[in-house]
Amino acid sequence: MQRALRLLEAVGAHEDGAPAKQLAREAGLPLPTAYHLLRTLTHEGYLHRESGLFRYGDAVRRLGAGRAGLPAPPDQPGKPDCQPDHQPGQSGVAPSPADHVAHTVAALAGELGVAVYFAVYREGEVDVLATADAPGAPAVEEWADFRQTAHAHAIGQCLLAQLDEAERADHFARYPVRALTPYSVRDEAGFHRRCAARRPLRPVCEREEYALGTVCAAIPLIAGETAATLAVSTPLARAERLRPAVDSLRSRVGALIGSLSFSISI
Secondary structure, eight states, rough: OOOHHHHHHHHHHHHOOBHHHHHHHHHHHHHHHHHHHHHHHHHHHSSSEEEEEEEOOOHHHHHHGGGSSSSOSSSSSSSSSOOSSSSSOEEEOOOOOOHHHHHHHHHHHHTTTTTEEEEEEETTEEEEEEOOOOTTTTTOOOOOOOTTTTTTTTHHHHHHHHHHHHHHHHHHHHSSSOOSTTOOSSHHHHHHHHHHHHTTTEEEEESSSSSTEEEEEEEEEEETTTEEEEEEEGGGGGGGGGGHHHHHHHHHHHHHHHHHHHGGGO
């Protein structure tokens, strides 16, 4: 809630709206976290997105105007005049698609003991829809923009491998390959050689290519025409967790696609 409020405050500072990257920076949030919260706030009507810019939505305006219509509090404590229609413990509101995805990813992280990510490639960009930490395996800090460094991390490598040659060429025209660590691919030709050597639908693994001290793996998800992936990461010192986590995800990929693929339209 605190993070969502910080994002709302950041949006309020821009009368004409602001893009997600700027809002994440001003709110002091990792970009994947900001994306997830911005989508949830937009889905619930607190924000409105147009041409990539986020502005206040109708729900925020109703909050501002609603105080005038509230009844005065009772002088003495007692039973409220109106009781909720739903039973205690039930919110009465169906979870949003973004909430469902976040819950699924968090449950996987808790079960597998590794950080888990769900991402898609759409409109020419790597889009991380949800991330979740696990005890002893925090999600990778986005020290370099995931969108611009897709060649270096398992999420991006898996998504780019699902594109055709023209789509990859367009991506690298906007985001040229550059080495981030001593283990990163050095140039575009090297990336294409890696893609050619990989077997279709196999997990993509990378070791310290995006962040030193971290190993990652991503499995491709077939979700219509959209490239998608579930990825996991863990500190290098606990690299033995990675293989069992990947095997577990692959064994249930059919059920996970059914649980996650509808979120692509968010």
